[in-house]
Amino acid sequence: MTTSLRDCAAPAKLNLFLHITGRRPDGYHALQTVFQLIDWGDVLHFARRDDGAIRRVNEIANVPEDTDLTVRAARLLQAHTGTAFGADIEIDKRLPMGGGIGGGSSDAATTLLALNRLWDTRVSRKDLQRIALKLGADVPFFIFGENAFAGGVGEELDTVELPARHFLVIVPNAHVPTVEIFSDPELTRDSEAVTITDFLAQHGSTIGWPDSFGRNDMQAVVAKKYAEVAKVLDWLDIIAASRMTGSGACVFAAFPSKEAALEAQAKVPPSWRSVVTASLQRHPLYSFAS
CATH class of the missing domain: 3.30.230.10 (Ribosomal Protein S5; domain 2)
Incomplete structure (x- = not known):
């Protein structure tokens, strides 16, 4: 063994x-x-x-x-x-x-x-x-x-099923506690339910993807509390449609090729950590369970 x-x-x-x-x-x-x-x-x-x-x-x-x-x-x-x-x-x-x-x-x-x-x-x-x-x-x-x-x-x-993409992910100089955002009184909790069909019908072919479907309901709350996150969102939005992931702080944009993502990364201010990464279809350890 x-x-x-x-x-x-x-x-x-x-x-x-x-x-x-x-x-x-x-x-x-x-x-x-x-x-x-x-x-x-x-x-x-x-x-x-x-x-x-x-x-x-x-x-x-x-x-x-x-x-x-x-x-x-x-x-x-x-x-x-x-x-x-x-x-x-x-x-x-x-x-x-x-x-x-x-x-x-x-x-x-x-x-x-x-x-x-x-x-x-x-x-x-x-x-x-x-x-x-x-x-x-x-x-x-x-x-x-x-x-x-x-x-x-x-x-x-x-x-x-999601299209193969490359992402530019920027890490703002901020640590955002998840509990703080979930408990914020300004967080909206009444978004209308959508279906997987709604998502699939819209997300893949729109030029502005991933900003072409929905939003991140936490983004406005985090941006108001953390100026650095708002700054990154504003900056990246000029380059490509950007969005915060999870409860923050990372911000990302999607690109059709690695070259396009690297070109955008070259413009990122040196005070921000950034990475260009590819989409995955499956977890690398997927075969470890059945």
Whole structure:
């Protein structure tokens, strides 16, 4: 049996639109979105332990080991399966925190997928998604592993075919706490529900894609609170139709080719971190569950 797995990808996601359609009695927000996987992410390494211990072997700034979603994910899978194995987890953190691109959620999902393979626990994808929901609303999407139209709190997922694109993603000099934005009284929570058919009928052929369908309901709130995010949105909108992803702070625009995205990136002020990345159709570890 394999005793280690190295270079396990934890890709980021973009929200091509994000509508808040209500608030549930349990306090969670009902939403609709389309999740797009992208070829930019953290990289995780796992070594099986025979003593049952689960450890993160490197430091992550401002993330204590016991609260790290990867450690929590490993412990949940361990408890669910009753395995005697443990793991050493090393995280090569490349994605910004507080960026709205799902970094921590993706790390947790990659942990569940990788340990499912490393421990030979053979938990189904559906069951892994149920475990993942205990860690956060975005985590089941990364287990689902395909671009998706999402409802509920983000866990109701349907595969959606998206065109191959390249994206310019800009990271403003701001850390946006998700809880702060969801709790803001100015956040609208009454967007009209749409269907996957509505989205597919409009998004792919319009020149302004992804700004051709819907909006991000959180964007106005974040831009008002964080001037740096507003600044990036205003700047990028001159180059191409731009949108904030998730609860912020990252801002993106889509391009039909890598060359076009790189041309736009060359104009980005040096004070902002930016990356050009390609769309993905499937999670790199998709085959680790069935």
